[in-house]
Structure formats: structure tokens, C-alpha cells
Amino acid sequence: MSRKTIVKVEGAGMSFDTKKGKFVALRNIDLNIAEGEFVSLIGHSGCGKSTLLNLIAGLTLPTSGSLICDGREIAGPGPERAVVFQNHSLLPWLTCFENVLLAVERVFGKKEGRGKLKARAEAALDMVHMSHALQKYPHEISGGMKQRVGIARAFAMEPKILLMDEPFGALDALTRASLQDELNGVMEKTGATVVMVTHDVDEAVLLSDRIVMMTNGPAATIGEILDVKLARPRDRLALAHDRDFVDCRAALLEFLYQKQVKKAA
Amino acid sequence: MSAATLTSDKVVSMHATPSAVPAPAANEPAAPVAKAAPREPRTPLSEILLAVFKAVFPPVAGMALLIAVWALLAAKGGSIPGPLAVWDAAKVLFADPFYNNGPNDMGIGWNVLSSLQRVGIGFGFAALVGIPLGFIIGRFAFMNAMFDPVISLLRPVSPLAWLPIGLLVFKQADPAATWTIFICSIWPMIINTAVGVQRVPQDYMNVARVLDLDEWKIVTKILFPSVLPYMLTGIRLSIGTAWLVIVAAEMLTGGVGIGFWVWDEWNNLKVEHIIIAIFVIGIVGLLLEQALLLLARRFSYGNS
Numbered sequence: 001m002s003r004k005t006i007v008k009v010e011g012a013g014m015s016f017d018t019k020k021g022k023f024v025a026l027r028n029i030d031l032n033i034a035e036g037e038f039v040s041l042i043g044h045s046g047c048g049k050s051t052l053l054n055l056i057a058g059l060t061l062p063t064s065g066s067l068i069c070d071g072r073e074i075a076g077p078g079p080e081r082a083v084v085f086q087n088h089s090l091l092p093w094l095t096c097f098e099n100v101l102l103a104v105e106r107v108f109g110k111k112e113g114r115g116k117l118k119a120r121a122e123a124a125l126d127m128v129h130m131s132h133a134l135q136k137y138p139h140e141i142s143g144g145m146k147q148r149v150g151i152a153r154a155f156a157m158e159p160k161i162l163l164m165d166e167p168f169g170a171l172d173a174l175t176r177a178s179l180q181d182e183l184n185g186v187m188e189k190t191g192a193t194v195v196m197v198t199h200d201v202d203e204a205v206l207l208s209d210r211i212v213m214m215t216n217g218p219a220a221t222i223g224e225i226l227d228v229k230l231a232r233p234r235d236r237l238a239l240a241h242d243r244d245f246v247d248c249r250a251a252l253l254e255f256l257y258q259k260q261v262k263k264a265a
Numbered sequence: 266m267s268a269a270t271l272t273s274d275k276v277v278s279m280h281a282t283p284s285a286v287p288a289p290a291a292n293e294p295a296a297p298v299a300k301a302a303p304r305e306p307r308t309p310l311s312e313i314l315l316a317v318f319k320a321v322f323p324p325v326a327g328m329a330l331l332i333a334v335w336a337l338l339a340a341k342g343g344s345i346p347g348p349l350a351v352w353d354a355a356k357v358l359f360a361d362p363f364y365n366n367g368p369n370d371m372g373i374g375w376n377v378l379s380s381l382q383r384v385g386i387g388f389g390f391a392a393l394v395g396i397p398l399g400f401i402i403g404r405f406a407f408m409n410a411m412f413d414p415v416i417s418l419l420r421p422v423s424p425l426a427w428l429p430i431g432l433l434v435f436k437q438a439d440p441a442a443t444w445t446i447f448i449c450s451i452w453p454m455i456i457n458t459a460v461g462v463q464r465v466p467q468d469y470m471n472v473a474r475v476l477d478l479d480e481w482k483i484v485t486k487i488l489f490p491s492v493l494p495y496m497l498t499g500i501r502l503s504i505g506t507a508w509l510v511i512v513a514a515e516m517l518t519g520g521v522g523i524g525f526w527v528w529d530e531w532n533n534l535k536v537e538h539i540i541i542a543i544f545v546i547g548i549v550g551l552l553l554e555q556a557l558l559l560l561a562r563r564f565s566y567g568n569s
Contacts, residue, residue, distance in 0.1 A: 077477060085472075
């Protein structure tokens with residue numbers, strides 16, 4: 001791969017101290033993510049995919065190994081690694097516009113004037129087609145719209161890498177599909193680097209350049225990595241009968257339901 | 266009606282912008298319009314009357330029961346004045362609530378106002394000290410561990426037990442009464458603020474961490490708005506307790522105030538006035554409570 005590596009995960013492991021002793025969540029994770037790449041983390045629930053994302057975000061620190069972003073060790077969270085949370089995490093006392101502006105101010109507030117900052121927040125909301133709800137509060141809009149604002153907030157920060165923790169997990173199938181298409185469009189415009197946690201096979205194939213399949217926990221690690229060599233822009237209708245798409249999907253299903261069978265909890 | 270047209274205007278203008286892709290965006294904003302449209306043509310008068318009856322009848326019945334029991338007790342007991350006697354006394358009393366014949370003989374209005382003033386001052390100081398302290402205790406585990414035993418020890422003490430200390434320190438009755446209000450108001454304020462700070466959802470703190478906000482922004486944009494509902498609960502509890510305590514404190518300290526007035530009327534054996542005072546204290550307490558509930562509703566956000 002000729003593109004510059006932006007995130008380097010080397011031998012990362014994560015264990016927690018619990019009442020029953022040490023619980024190893026992740027072990028021996030090695031992963032390089034290139035600039036402009038879309039990487040999905042997929043696996044059964046409890047496989048530590050969110051833990052890995054939190055490590056990259058810096059929200060938690062690894063108990064072994066190291067993570068490097070853009071040549072620097074990840075020692076904590078920072079705006080160059082924006083996170084789209086599963087439950088959107090918009091501040092309920094701020095309007096959609098103010099939620100995005102808060103992030104924009106933090107990143108660009110020292111360099112740019114008030115008007116420029118506002119324009120940035122508006123542009124980000126426009127990109128996810130939320131211009132009509134600038135002055136609405138989060139409780140006044142639907143779940144899908146909240147998640148769009150969450151995505152706008154993350155993109156507005158112009159992060160080096162965008163981390164998404166099951167961003168569409170809480171949405172119904174139709175809303176999810178329209179947001180996936182929208183995300184595809186935004187990525188084509190911005191060329192962003194994205195790491196996304198998902199448990200949705202179609203979503204992973206549709207959006208990703210590479211899919212990291214994780215083994216079941218405890219002590220989960222990377223099982224296989226699948227390259228998705230589908231041309232962009234991708235169209236969900238055309239792909240439904242595409243040979244490569246079907247093969248990718250089959251490979252994922254085989255990994256999840258044959259090699260890593262999850263016993264019913 | 267105006268809300269519906271406004272929304273549809275916005276939907277139209279959004280579609281007019283060239284960048285908008287109508288397919289995904291159009292679904293959602295359309296929903297409120299659709300919701301607003303099917304409106305009941307008119308509710309029949311009988312249903313309105315029934316609803317009014319259901320809302321009004323139970324409280325009226327409760328009050329009527331109270332007055333009936335009171336009238337019955339007055340008729341049997343002899344020394345307690347009945348509702349009619351109290352009503353007559355009240356008409357005289359409220360004809361001129363703000364007369365002033367020197368410090369020992371003032372209208373009931375002045376007495377209520379000076380009690381409220383003491384509550385306001387004592388409560389105000391308690392808020393000034395208690396809210397910042399609550400923030401500190403909620404934010405730092407060390408402070409929580411340090412102050413927890415102190416608060417647990419002092420909180421169950423009746424504020425009136427602090428009255429002699431107040432008299433000793435301030436050498437005057439009035440500030441001593443205010444001091445008891447301060448003491449009784451401060452605990453709910455500290456505790457509720459601290460709990461509010463501890464219960465700020467981790468999601469919001471994660472947002473703060475990812476954005477790497479500075480401490481000032483964290484306090485103003487995340488902690489304060491998130492804690493505000495808890496703080497308002499603390500304020501409501503404080504004012505409620507303060508209004509309970511002031512009556513007792515004033516009975517002990519004297520001066521002008523509704524508590525002292527009750528005691529004074531007891532000495533004059535004007536039992537009608539004591540019953541009036543009970544109603545006045547109740548109504549003022551109720552109004553304080555309702556005003557603060559209204560304020561709390563203004564600042565409660567539709568979370569999640």
C-alpha cells in the first residue's frame with residue numbers, strides 16, 4: 001500500500017481488573033490504517049471491537065503495546081481523532097447548530113473569526129442535509145437526524161481520522177440505508193480516513209476498503225482482514241447482484257457464523 | 266396552525282437549495298406536518314364539561330372535607346373557632362394588611378414579607394456557599410470523601426439547635442434567625458449539586474474529552490446545564506425547609522415575622538388569627554414550591 005500510514009497499532013492489548021480477577025479483553029492487535037482508508041471492525045458482541053475503537057480514540061489507554069497516530073503516541077483523546085458515538089451524544093441544551101459550533105470553536109477558534117466559524121458549522125450541517133434544523137434542539141428531531149448532526153459535528157472538526165462506534169446501530173433499516181449512502185457521499189467529497197465499528201455485514205461491505213474481523217472474546221484479537229475491492233462510488237442497488245459484493249458478504253458470514261460461532265447467551 | 270405552515274415553508278426552502286438531496290432528507294421533516302394536519306374538528310361541549318369536572322371536582326371536594334371536619338371539631342370542641350368566625354376575622358385582618366403601629370403591632374402583610382426576607386437572605390448565602398461547594402465535592406472524589414462524614418454528621422441536626430450559636434455570634438435576634446435558615450438551606454443544596462455533578466452522563470464527558478475542551482468550557486457548556494435540574498431540586502427542597510424552619514425560629518427570636526405573629530396572637534388568645542396564619546403560611550409555601558417547579562420545568566431538557 002503506497003498511501004501514508006496514519007494509525008499504527010502495535011501489539012496492543014487491553015485488560016481490566018474485575019472482582020473475579022484480571023479480564024483480558026483484547027490481545028496482540030496489530031493494525032495499520034492508511035490515510036483516506038475506510039476500515040470496519042466487525043465481530044460478535046463482546047469481541048472488543050468498541051474497546052479497540054476507544055483505544056484509537058484515546059478514551060482508554062492500552063495495558064500493553066502501543067498506538068501511534070500520525071507519528072505520535074496516543075496518550076488521550078483529541079480533536080484530530082473525532083468520534084461519532086453510537087447514541088449521538090448531542091448536548092440537549094444546545095441547538096444542532098450550537099452543538100456543531102462547540103466543536104468548530106475548539107478546533108479553529110484560535111485562528112479564525114466568528115463569521116468563519118459559523119460558516120464552517122453551517123457547511124457541515126448542510127453536508128448532512130440538516131440546514132433546515134439549525135436552530136432545533138436535539139429532542140425536537142428524529143434519531144436519524146440526531147446521528148446526522150453527530151456526524152456533522154465530527155466532520156466539522158476536519159479530523160485526521162474519524163472514529164464511528166456503531167453509528168447507525170440504533171436506527172431503523174431504512175434510515176440506516178439512507179445515512180450509509182449519505183456517509184458514502186460525504187467520504188467521496190472529503191476523502192476522510194474512517195474507522196467504524198459495526199455488526200452489520202452489508203454495511204461493512206458497502207462502506208469499507210478493508211474489513212477487520214475480530215475473534216470472539218475474551219482475549220479477542222484480529223481473526224482475518226478482508227480487502228473490499230469494489231469500485232467507488234458504490235451503488236447499493238447495483239451491488240446487490242455484483243459478484244465481488246456477494247463474495248465479500250459470503251466471506252464475512254462464513255467467518256462470523258462458521259469460524260466464530262457465538263454460543264447463544 | 267402557524268407551526269405547521271412554518272415547517273412546510275422550511276421544507277420547501279430546503280428543497281430549493283441546489284445541494285439538497287431530497288430522498289433521505291425529505292422523509293423526516295415531513296413527519297411533523299403530517300402529524301399536525303389531522304386535527305379533531307371540535308370536541309363536543311359535554312366532553313369539555315366532563316374534563317373540567319374531572320379536573321376541578323376532586324380538589325374542591327378535598328378542601329370541602331377539610332372545612333367540614335374543621336367545622337365539626339369547632340362545634341364539638343368549643344375553644345377552636347369555626348370556619349365562619351375565622352372568615353370574619355380574616356376579612357378584618359386583610360382589609361388592611363400593611364398597617365404599622367410600631368414594631369410590635371404590624372399588619373400580617375409586613376409579617377409575611379419580613380419572614381420571606383429572612384428566608385431570602387439566609388437562602389441566598391446558603392446558595393452562594395452551597396452550590397460551589399457542591400460542585401467541588403461532586404467533581405473531586407477526595408473532597409467527597411473528606412466532606413461526606415461532616416455533612417452526614419451535621420445534616421440531621423435540627424437547624425434550631427444552631428440558633429443559640431447564631432445568637433452568641435451575632436448578638437442579635439434577626440441575624441440569628443437568618444443564620445438558622447442558612448444552616449437548614451445549605452445541606453440540600455450541597456448534596457443535590459454534588460449528586461448532579463456526579464451524575465453528569467459519561468457520554469457528555471466523553472464529548473468533552475474528545476473535543477478536549479478547557480475546564481471553563483466544560484463547566485459552562487456541559488457541567489452547569491447538566492447539573493442545573495439537580496440544583497433546582499436542591500433549591501426547592503431548601504426553600505421548603507427554610508419556610509418550615511422560619512416559623513419556629515421566629516417564635517423563639519421574636520421581632521416582626523409570621524412565626525412571631527403566631528406566637529403573639531397566641532399570647533393575645535386570638536385563635537382565629539392563628540388559624541389564618543396557618544393558611545397564610547401554607548399558601549405562601551405552596552406558591553414558593555409552584556414557582557420553583559415552574560422554573561425547574563423551564564430548564565429540564567428532553568434528554569436522550
